[in-house]
Amino acid sequence: MTTKPVAKGDAIDFNLETMTVEQGLHLIEQERVQPLLTYLRTGVFENRNNMTFMKAYSVVVQFGDQQQHSFKLYSYYKKVIQDYCTEAMSSLALVSGEELLSALADLWEKNTILVFWMQRVFQYLDRFFTKSSTEHPDLFKAALQCFTDTVYSKVKDKCVAAMVAVVNRERDGYEINQDVLRLLVEMLCTVGDTGPKVVKQKEGIDKSSADRLLWQSQARGSYKNDFESSLLSATQEYYRNKVAGWMAAYSCPIFLAEIQKRLDDEESRLSRYLDSSSETELKRVVQMELILNTAKQLVEMSTGAQSMFQNQRYEELKLMYRIFRREPTMLPHLISVMEPYIEQRCSRIVEDQQMIDNPPTYTERVLELKKEVDDMVVSCFESDTGFQKGRNKGLEAILNKDTRCAKYLALFSDLQLKKGLKGRNEDEVQSLVNQVVGLFAHLKDKDIFLDIYKSALSRRLLNKLSVSNDAEDCFITKLKVECGQQAIQKLASMFTDMALSDQLQEEYMKGSHSGSPGGVTHEVRVLQTNAWPEKADDAPVVPCQEMLTCIRAYEAFYHAKHNGRKLRWIYNMGQVEIKCHGLARQHLLVVSAYQCLALMLFNHRKEVTLKEVCEATKLPEEECRRQVMSLTVSRHKVLMHDGTGKDLSIDAKLQVNSSFTSEKIKVQVSLIKKEEKAGETTALAEAPVERKHVIDAAIVRIMKSRNRLEHNALLEEVFRQCTLFKPQPTQIKSQIEHLIEREFLKRDEKNRNAYIYLP
Numbered sequence: 001m002t003t004k005p006v007a008k009g010d011a012i013d014f015n016l017e018t019m020t021v022e023q024g025l026h027l028i029e030q031e032r033v034q035p036l037l038t039y040l041r042t043g044v045f046e047n048r049n050n051m052t053f054m055k056a057y058s059v060v061v062q063f064g065d066q067q068q069h070s071f072k073l074y075s076y077y078k079k080v081i082q083d084y085c086t087e088a089m090s091s092l093a094l095v096s097g098e099e100l101l102s103a104l105a106d107l108w109e110k111n112t113i114l115v116f117w118m119q120r121v122f123q124y125l126d127r128f129f130t131k132s133s134t135e136h137p138d139l140f141k142a143a144l145q146c147f148t149d150t151v152y153s154k155v156k157d158k159c160v161a162a163m164v165a166v167v168n169r170e171r172d173g174y175e176i177n178q179d180v181l182r183l184l185v186e187m188l189c190t191v192g193d194t195g196p197k198v199v200k201q202k203e204g205i206d207k208s209s210a211d212r213l214l215w216q217s218q219a220r221g222s223y224k225n226d227f228e229s230s231l232l233s234a235t236q237e238y239y240r241n242k243v244a245g246w247m248a249a250y251s252c253p254i255f256l257a258e259i260q261k262r263l264d265d266e267e268s269r270l271s272r273y274l275d276s277s278s279e280t281e282l283k284r285v286v287q288m289e290l291i292l293n294t295a296k297q298l299v300e301m302s303t304g305a306q307s308m309f310q311n312q313r314y315e316e317l318k319l320m321y322r323i324f325r326r327e328p329t330m331l332p333h334l335i336s337v338m339e340p341y342i343e344q345r346c347s348r349i350v351e352d353q354q355m356i357d358n359p360p361t362y363t364e365r366v367l368e369l370k371k372e373v374d375d376m377v378v379s380c381f382e383s384d385t386g387f388q389k390g391r392n393k394g395l396e397a398i399l400n401k402d403t404r405c406a407k408y409l410a411l412f413s414d415l416q417l418k419k420g421l422k423g424r425n426e427d428e429v430q431s432l433v434n435q436v437v438g439l440f441a442h443l444k445d446k447d448i449f450l451d452i453y454k455s456a457l458s459r460r461l462l463n464k465l466s467v468s469n470d471a472e473d474c475f476i477t478k479l480k481v482e483c484g485q486q487a488i489q490k491l492a493s494m495f496t497d498m499a500l501s502d503q504l505q506e507e508y509m510k511g512s513h514s515g516s517p518g519g520v521t522h523e524v525r526v527l528q529t530n531a532w533p534e535k536a537d538d539a540p541v542v543p544c545q546e547m548l549t550c551i552r553a554y555e556a557f558y559h560a561k562h563n564g565r566k567l568r569w570i571y572n573m574g575q576v577e578i579k580c581h582g583l584a585r586q587h588l589l590v591v592s593a594y595q596c597l598a599l600m601l602f603n604h605r606k607e608v609t610l611k612e613v614c615e616a617t618k619l620p621e622e623e624c625r626r627q628v629m630s631l632t633v634s635r636h637k638v639l640m641h642d643g644t645g646k647d648l649s650i651d652a653k654l655q656v657n658s659s660f661t662s663e664k665i666k667v668q669v670s671l672i673k674k675e676e677k678a679g680e681t682t683a684l685a686e687a688p689v690e691r692k693h694v695i696d697a698a699i700v701r702i703m704k705s706r707n708r709l710e711h712n713a714l715l716e717e718v719f720r721q722c723t724l725f726k727p728q729p730t731q732i733k734s735q736i737e738h739l740i741e742r743e744f745l746k747r748d749e750k751n752r753n754a755y756i757y758l759p
Contacts, residue, residue, distance in 0.1 A: 016058060016059070016062045019059070019062070021063050021069040021072055021073075024059035024060075024062065024063055025059075025072065025073070025076050027055060027056065027059055028056040028059055028060075028076075028121065031052040031055050031056055032052050032053065032055075032056040032117075032121055033080055033118075035052070036114065036117055036118075037080075037084065037114075039113075040084070040110045040113065040114060053120070053121065056121045057120075057121055057124070060073055060121060060122050060123075060124045060125065061124050064122075064124040064125050064127075064128065064129060065124075065127075065128050065129075070125060070128070070129040071129070073122060073125060073129075074122075074125055074129060074130070074136060074142075077118060077122045077125070077139060077142070077143075078142055078143070078146055080114075080118060081111070081114060081115060081118065081143045081146045081147070082146045082150060084111065084114055085107075085111065085146060085147055085150035085151050086150055088107045088111075088151065089150060089151055089154065091103060092104060092107070092151070092155055093154075096158055096162065097162050097165070098162065098166060098176075098177075098180075100155065100158055100159065100162055101159065101162050101163060101166065101177075101180050101181070101184060102177065102180050104151075104155060104159055104184065104187075105179075105180040105181075105183040105184050105187075107151065108147075108183055108184070108186070108187045109183055111143075111147055112198055112213050112214070112215060113213055115139075115140065115143040115144075115198055116198040116200070116213050118139075118143070119139045119140060119143070119198070122139055123139065125139060126138050126139055130142075140196050140197045140198065141193075141194070141195070141196060144190065144191065144193070144196050144215075147191070148191050148192065152187070152191050152222075156222075156226055159184065160226055160227050160230050161230070163181065163184060163227065163231075164227075164230050164231055164234045166181065167181075167231065167234075167235075167269070168234060168238055170269070171238060171262075171265070178272055178273050181273040182272070182273040185223065185227075185273055185274060185275055186214060186215055187215075188220075188222050188223040188226065188227050188275075189215075189217055189220050189222070189223045189275055190215040190217045191221075191222040192219065192221040192222045193217035193218060193219045193221070194218070194219060195217070195218060196215055196216065196217045197215070197216050198213055198214070198215055198216075199213070199214065199216055200212070200213055201213075201214060220275060220277050223275055223277070224277070228277075228278050228281065231274075231278070231282070232281055232282065232285050235282065235285050235286060235289075236285050236288075236289060239262070239285075239286060239289035239290055240289050240293075243289060243290065243293065243294055246258060247294070247297065251301070251303040252298050252301040252303040252304040252305075252307075252308075252316075252320075253303065253308075253313070253316045253319075255294075255298060255301075256298070256316065256319050256320055256323060257319070259290045259291070259294075259323055260319060260322070260323060262286070262290060263286065263287075263290065263323070263326070266282060266283070266286050270282065283326075287326050287327055290323075291323060291324065291326060291327045291330060292327050292329075292330065295324055295327070295330035295333050296330075296333050298320070299320075299333045299334060299336075299337055304337075305317070305320065305333075305334055305337040305338075306337050306341070308320070309337060309338060309341040310341070314376060314379060314380050317334075317376075317380040317381075318379065318380045318381075320334060321334065321380055321381045321382070321384070321387075325384075331384070331386055331387075332386070334387075335386055335387060335389075335390040338387065338390050338391070338394065339390045339393055339394040339397075340394070341394070342373055342390075342391060342394030342395060343394045343397055343398050345369055345373075346366070346369060346394065346395055346398040346399065347398050349362065349365045349366055349369065350362070350366070350398055350399065350401070350404070350405065356404070359407075359408040359411050359412065360411075360412055360415060362404075362408050363405075363408045363409055363411075363412035364412070366399070366405065366409075366439065367435050367436070367439055370395065370435065370438060370439050370442075371435060373391050373394075373395070374391070374438070377391050392442060395442050396442050396443075396444070399439075399442055399443065400442075400443065400444045400445070400726075403445045403448050405439075405443060406443045406445040406446070406448040406449040406452075407448060407449070407452055409436065409439060409440060409443070409449055410448075410449045410450075410451075410452035410453040410456065411452065411456070412436070413436055413453060413456070413475070414452075414453070414456035414457075414459075414460065416432060416436075417460060417466055417467060417468070417471060417472060417475070418460060418465045418466065418467065419467060420432075420467075421467040421468050421471055422467055426470075429468060429470070429471045429474070430474065433471060433474050433475050433478060434478070436475075437475070437478040437479060437482060440479070440482060441482050444725060444726040445725055445726075446482075446483055446487070446723070446724040446725060447688055447690070447691065447694075447724040447725045448688065448725075450479075450483075450487060450488070450491075450724065451533075451688055453491075454490060454491060454494075454533050455533045455534075457472075457491060457494060458494060458532050458533055458534060460472075461494060461495075461498050462525060462573055463575070472495075473495075476488055476491055476492060476495070479491070480492075483723060483724055484723065487723075487724055490530075490531045490532075493528060493531035494527075494531055494532060497525070497526065497527050497528055497531060497532070498525070500526070501524070501525045501526050501527075504524070504526060504558070504561075505523055505524065507557075507561075508524070508554065508557050511553075511557060513553060517549050517550055517552075517553035518546055518549035518550065518553075520546050520547075520549065520550050522550045522554075524554050526558070526567070529568075534570055534572075534573055540618050541571050541594075541597075541617060541618055541619060542597075542616065542617055542618045543569075543571070543597065544596070544597055544600040546600070547593075547596075547597075551569065554567075555567055571593045571594065572592070572593065572594065573593075574592065574593035575590065575591070575592060575593065576590075576591055576592070576593055576595075576596035577589070577590050577666075578591060578596055578599060580599075580638070580656075582602075582656050582658055583638075583656070583657070583658060583659075583660045583661065584658065584659050584660060584661040585661050586665075587660075587661075587662060587664075587665060587666070587667050588665055588666045588667070589638065589667050589669055590666065590667065590668045590669060591631075591669045592627060592669075592671055594617070594619060594623070594624070594627040595627050595628075595630065595631060595669065595671075597616075597617045597619075598613050598617065598624075598627060598628055598631070599631070599638075601613060601616055602655075602656050606655060606656075607653050607654065607655045608653070608654050608655075609650075609651055609652060609653050609654065610624065610625060610628060610641075610648055610649070610650050610651070610652050610654065611650045611651060613628060613654070614650075621650065625648055626671070626672050627671070628648065628654065629648050629672055630669060630670065630671045630672045631669060632648065632654075633672070635670075636662075636667060636669045636670065637657050637660055638656070638657055638660055638669065639654050639655065639656060639657060640654070640655055640656075640657045641653060641654050641655075691725060691727065691731075692731075692735060694722060694724070694725075695718060695722065695727055695731065695732055695735045696735050696738070696739060698717075698718050698721045698722055699714065699718060699732070699735060699736060699739060699744075699745075700739065700744055700757075701721070702714060702717045702718065702721070703744075703745060703755060703756075703757035704757055704759075706757070707756065707757050708748065708754060708755070708756050708757070709754065709755055710751070710753055710754045710755075711733075711736075711753050711754070711755070714732075714736070714755065715729060715732055718732050736755065740755075743758055744757070744758060745757060745758060746758055
């Protein structure tokens with residue numbers, strides 16, 4: 001409803017000074033109230049000129065600050081609203097259900113219009129009369145009280161019941177009049193408010209949008225007490241009945257889809273017509289019936305979580321997680337199924353004898369499984385910490401049953417860094433390194449992995465077998481993050497030694513002999529004794545004269561730079577390229593240093609026995625036989641012997657095979673492997689002896705800082721500090737006893753279960 005503004009220069013043609021209050025009220029009645037009531041009944045406003053408002057307002061201003069007249073104005077204001085509501089109630093008493101809701105919503109909307117325009121006329125009373133009175137509330141509150149007493153108090157029970165029924169009807173899929181419910185929710189939120197008011201607002205953000213009158217209130221008394229409690233009770237009963245039917249008729253995926261749909265519907269309902277203050281309680285009730293009371297049954301259904309995991313139905317798992325996440329206490333039901341699933345998948349690999357007999361395939365399958373479950377946790381469970389822990393627990397329970405995985409992973413890493421990375425781009429290399437180190441993080445026998453990896457790394461570095469130096473650096477960096485600087489200190493020292501050796505070799509090449517004393521070009525690696533796994537040979541090997549010339553030249557160069565340092569030569573790690581002229585064609589043989597010593601004997605003699613080779617080189621007989629036999633096998637038959645079969649006796653006579661030839665000029669002579677016990681490659685790795693020292697150091701370090709500690713507390717601290725392996729309680733107890741015997745600790749005389757540090 002709008003009114004025409006008063007034109008500029010118009011005059012109010014009545015005399016207020018001679019007018020009585022009764023005449024003024026009659027004028028307000030005729031000029032303003034009756035047209036307004038007619039508009040509410042018919043929708044037609046006969047007098048839209050703003051002059052009527054000015055006349056009515058002027059009357060209120062004239063008499064509103066006079067005590068004997070202001071009460072009459074105030075009473076008239078209330079009577080108009082009271083009479084309108086009383087008249088409307090006669091029709092409301094005859095209807096029920098949705099018809100009642102529509103009629104009540106219409107009455108509330110029209111009553112809002114009536115109150116808004118009446119308050120504008122009588123608003124002067126709020127300046128003086130109601131402001132200074134404790135008995136008479138302000139105009140908005142008084143109008144609301146009239147509506148409450150005349151209408152709401154008489155229809156609230158029927159109204160609330162009908163509203164709840166309509167909400168349930170919408171839940172069943174029927175169309176309802178949402179505008180009616182929105183108006184009634186506004187009514188419920190406003191009734192009983194202590195400071196309500198009606199304001200005019202645009203229905204949209206566009207300036208051309210129509211105006212709408214609505215009540216503003218702070219409290220939600222009637223909404224909470226009269227409606228929300230009934231709604232929540234009905235909602236609980238509704239979904240409890242629905243769930244009983246769904247549980248019998250639906251499979252788990254369909255049930256989950258239905259739950260998600262219902263949850264979305266309830267959220268939409270809150271935004272469309274329910275008050276936002278109901279959000280917490282409504283969600284609590286809905287989620288209790290749809291999630292809390294069903295989660296365990298859903299997980300355990302034949303089509304539930306176990307079936308989803310087994311058949312890799314990740315979209316269904318994602319939906320289940322998204323629903324259960326609303327009630328975090330239900331997530332453990334899902335995790336409790338995921339853990340044994342991962343254990344089962346992992347067991348199929350680590351207990352398969354074919355896999356055990358093939359370490360590379362074993363490791364590849366474990367890495368594939370690790371990547372699969374990692375991706376599953378990310379995509380289905382949004383990397384939830386609970387699911388990450390469940391994944392870790394499932395993998396570690398199987399992988400850490402023995403030391404095989406640690407050993408195989410180290411061997412696999414060596415294989416990949418030697419030749420498995422050929423042809424791969426930088427991203428693929430980075431991905432593989434991440435996968436290996438990610439699996440390494442799950443192992444409790446990290447020290448076993450590091451020991452085997454260190455030995456393999458030394459061979460790669462010394463024999464220049466690494467495919468990618470960047471991959472080696474990346475691997476070491478990620479291992480440092482997982483187990484700390486101290487654990488990879490020796491690995492880092494190996495790289496440092498190689499870099500320093502390169503510098504020394506460059507300087508050595510600048511000498512007068514240009515790095516080739518006696519015409520023999522050679523390269524030397526100087527390594528720290530405590531950083532590398534290889535140790536100097538105990539056997540007093542006798543090098544040939546050519547080697548001695550090189551050794552003396554390098555020692556002279558090195559001692560000139562580093563006085564006081566001692567060099568110990570490790571011949572078994574050396575490799576020699578030797579040019580052979582006595583063969584069918586000229587070849588360059590790549591042999592071990594020991595093989596070279598044997599071959600050099602044929603420069604002076606045409607025939608040599610194995611015994612003479614042992615005596616000349618001082619090699620142990622078993623090792624000497626292995627080295628020489630590698631030169632007599634059919635593939636690289638550089639030497640011939642007079643024995644029969646593959647065995648080589650100590651008195652066997654050896655001579656150069658003058659008819660030997662190969663397609664390649666440069667021939668790599670492979671060394672026969674040492675005799676290994678059956679299954680040694682696939683056998684479990686033994687725990688390093690250093691573990692005892694690590695435990696001892698941890699106990700002493702802890703006791704030194706605490707002075708006195710009880711047994712269980714000491715165990716917990718040792719467990720926490722031993723990051724590279726998980727010591728057993730019996731092992732820790734044994735080391736404690738050793739430390740007591742060595743007088744590092746003693747038992748507390750008052751409490752035999754406690755220990756005291758002895759400085």
